[in-house]
Amino acid sequence: MRKWSRKNSLSGLKLRSEMDAREASVLRSLVGSVSGLLIERANSTPEDDLAALTGLRTGNSDPPEDPRLHRLLPDFHRSEPGSPDADRADLNSALRGLHEPEIIDAKLAAGTVVMNTVPEDGGRVLLTPEQADAWLTALTDVRLALGTMLGIDADTPDHLDADDPRGPHLDVYHWLTWMQDSLLEALAP
Template sequence: MFRPTKDGGASVWLSAGEASLLRTLVVPVIDLLGGASSGEPASVLDDLESLLDADEPRAPEDPVLARLLPDAYRDDPEAAGEFRKYTESSLREAKKYFAQTMLDTLPRSGGRVKLTGDQARDWLRALNDVRLMFGVRLEVTEDFEEQLAALDREDPKIAAFEVYGWLGAVQESLVRALDRRR
């Protein structure tokens, strides 16, 4: 899959189907985080407005968002809320930026993807978020292989589990490509 490049990045050739699948999977992450990223960081006024509007920030109710934006202090709701008040907005924006980087560098019809080192790291972050989203929706546990083996061969979830596994392979190949450059 991914190969290291001389400039510290990575490259890969994706089929049209693979590129389309990655696009299809990363867009819901952006949507969950609050819409399309402009690529620009939130302004200081936006951050201030969100601080003033937030009475008691709480962990999101959506299980995917709860995984993407976890509490910093699980045993102390007050400290978790205080931490969330100051960090959630920038974390959301960063995650949207990483996902948008993936979208911007994916060729619509497949083909070669050449990533700089920074873009490759953004892809890793975006892939991680896509896998978290997918894993939560599929209720994947640490026993992924056993879960997959236990499914009936006619179960429509099999395709989703295979996509989840493929995402892990893409992520691992990118990590290995970047690691080979060191």
């Protein structure tokens, strides 16, 4: 993939890059996988009688069990140990039930922008600033899911031993990081 660059045109700012067919396939696969996780989560929402009566959409009130989904859809409130609201699991449940559908919708919309703008067989990618924002969101989600799966933390080395099966996935993680950083640089005035 080429580094992102800015192009001013009569229709406004455009951000452009190029990727080969393999890169396009990997990116489409990763975004598709994250979208699949989110769709599965949205479809697992239990029926709610009040929501059916009012037309209000509700989501799951329980946190996701899948660590990747839990990273993508974290708790809304974290209490300090010993604080008066330390045992307020009901607060997270209520907030999750109210806001999770909108959060999932936004993440899916960002993924859709990536899927619609990455040429299936590779080639030139041309984005508006709004599409670039969606790309940044989708890249963040993919990196969070992949990083969780790989157990990436502050102590993870840049390169793993040759016999570590996570090595190729870590390289993809670094590629996504570079892509996101390059896009952010191109967006900056």
